[in-house]
Amino acid sequence: MIQVKNISKSFSGVEILKDISFEFEKGKTNLIIGKSGSGKSVLTKCIVGLFEPDIGEVYYNDRNFLKLKPKEKKEVRKEMGMLFQGSALFDSFSVEENVAFPLRMFTQMTNAEISERVNFCLQRVDIINKNSLYPSELSGGMQKRVAIARAISMQPKYLFCDEPNSGLDPVTAILIDELIKEITVEYQMTTIVITHDMNSVLEIGDNILFIDNGVKKWQGNKDEILNVKVKELYDFVYVSKFLKKMKS
Amino acid sequence: MIKSFGKYVLMLYYIFLKPEKLSVYWKRFLDEIIQLGVKSLFIVSLMSAFMGAVLVIQTATAIESAWIPDYTVGFTVKQSMLLEFCPTIISLILAGKVGSNIASELGTMKVTEQIDALEVMGVNSIGFLIGPKIIASLFIFPIVIMYSIFFGFLGGGLVCYFTEIIPVKQYILGIRAFSEDNFIFIRYALTKTIVFAFLITSISSYFGYYLKGGALEVGKASTNAVVYSSIFILFANYILTQLMLI
Numbered sequence A: 001m002i003q004v005k006n007i008s009k010s011f012s013g014v015e016i017l018k019d020i021s022f023e024f025e026k027g028k029t030n031l032i033i034g035k036s037g038s039g040k041s042v043l044t045k046c047i048v049g050l051f052e053p054d055i056g057e058v059y060y061n062d063r064n065f066l067k068l069k070p071k072e073k074k075e076v077r078k079e080m081g082m083l084f085q086g087s088a089l090f091d092s093f094s095v096e097e098n099v100a101f102p103l104r105m106f107t108q109m110t111n112a113e114i115s116e117r118v119n120f121c122l123q124r125v126d127i128i129n130k131n132s133l134y135p136s137e138l139s140g141g142m143q144k145r146v147a148i149a150r151a152i153s154m155q156p157k158y159l160f161c162d163e164p165n166s167g168l169d170p171v172t173a174i175l176i177d178e179l180i181k182e183i184t185v186e187y188q189m190t191t192i193v194i195t196h197d198m199n200s201v202l203e204i205g206d207n208i209l210f211i212d213n214g215v216k217k218w219q220g221n222k223d224e225i226l227n228v229k230v231k232e233l234y235d236f237v238y239v240s241k242f243l244k245k246m247k248s
Numbered sequence B: 001m002i003k004s005f006g007k008y009v010l011m012l013y014y015i016f017l018k019p020e021k022l023s024v025y026w027k028r029f030l031d032e033i034i035q036l037g038v039k040s041l042f043i044v045s046l047m048s049a050f051m052g053a054v055l056v057i058q059t060a061t062a063i064e065s066a067w068i069p070d071y072t073v074g075f076t077v078k079q080s081m082l083l084e085f086c087p088t089i090i091s092l093i094l095a096g097k098v099g100s101n102i103a104s105e106l107g108t109m110k111v112t113e114q115i116d117a118l119e120v121m122g123v124n125s126i127g128f129l130i131g132p133k134i135i136a137s138l139f140i141f142p143i144v145i146m147y148s149i150f151f152g153f154l155g156g157g158l159v160c161y162f163t164e165i166i167p168v169k170q171y172i173l174g175i176r177a178f179s180e181d182n183f184i185f186i187r188y189a190l191t192k193t194i195v196f197a198f199l200i201t202s203i204s205s206y207f208g209y210y211l212k213g214g215a216l217e218v219g220k221a222s223t224n225a226v227v228y229s230s231i232f233i234l235f236a237n238y239i240l241t242q243l244m245l246i
């Protein structure tokens, strides 16, 4: 479980996040949704500690993350896995080396153990016999899968996915969503998925935080979202005239 | 300006934090030796050989006189190569090649969030990415410069052999003349090289690592890396020369 309390963040005087509080639940795919530029990535970066919020607290199962000493922070970091918007695979490493990297860096595993774990993770995301390829030789969808494999290689308790299906075709996008959902339940992780894709919302939205212009405007789940009255969210959900017509 | 300098100093501090795991850093170090050193050898040998060749021809024509012995050409060429051409000019060339390479590599990693990925994992990204570059350069650049001196002499020798502008024997005699000063010259050359190596890798890393923005900025960062490394090399060259040779 991850809790954020009263997070605010400004960049050079411009307030990007305003007093956001939310609880992300364990074993569920928690979604942060909102338009482009609404502050979803900034919020996530505040949670994982890439940005420091101006005000507010972040709790990882009762550990007040921002107050921890550097060493304790590192311990929490080992429990995090993150999938970045552009996959962020290391260009100069092969698929196998990418997935192996956290294991080499932070564990005492032998080469044989690492190799076994790497193959397990790659199999889990359906990447078979691609170990020695480089990221630039993979399609966008495959890069995402490898990045997921890297994110789960350390058996994280917390998984962060920044727009996991951006830039993918609708079919692949749903497959990636489903994969994230499956591993979340399987490993009982607290998963946070950023998205602005309504397909994902309806597919995997167990627990949803909607932000608009840095302000929390609604929270709920995928069953409730179709009947909301909040104007900003209504506009977000029913973007097209077609959908609005269907609704009425 | 002062803020940038503060950031630069802080970056250097992060480099010396304890590595997460020595074996992984060791491998990074070896990779950088190849990347920064071995991959520069071809261009360095080419540049140095031609520099040596041209210096011999210029010096020989400039001091063509019955009163000055032929071996003076060899000696003058040795002086110039050791003191200035190899350490400084080759370092400037390396600032162009290695500097832009480092800045664009790190800049790309920044833009594509690879650096964020390292940080989220709990890796000290500055120590991991930049540390091995700086240490590898301190180690390999002096070797590259020695190599360059050798090719410089060789280039000069080849010109003597093929054009007979002065006899090869006289050239070699010149190179070997006043060898009691060699130690001081080489120490001076290598000290300069080590300082330049540090400037090139740290300044270029700074521009790449702290880049803000997108792909367009990667190009700018790489230009800045080369320009600033070169300027600081020239300054350092002047200061070190005043300190060490006067």
Ligand SMILES: Nc1ncnc2c1ncn2[C@@H]1O[C@H](COP(=O)(O)OP(=O)(O)O)[C@@H](O)[C@H]1O
Residues within 6 Å of the ligand: A011, A016, A034, A035, A036, A037, A038, A039, A040, A041, A042, A043
């Ligand atoms: N490092 C930064 N410095 C200044 N402004 C930033 C920075 N990162 C994001 N922003 C601004 O914060 C706002 C929200 O960005 P972001 O969280 O990336 O949006 P999204 O919801 O699409 O992920 C944008 O207006 C962006 O320009």
Ligand SMILES: [Mg+2]
Residues within 6 Å of the ligand: A040, A041, A042, A085, A162, A163
């Ligand atoms: Mg974003």
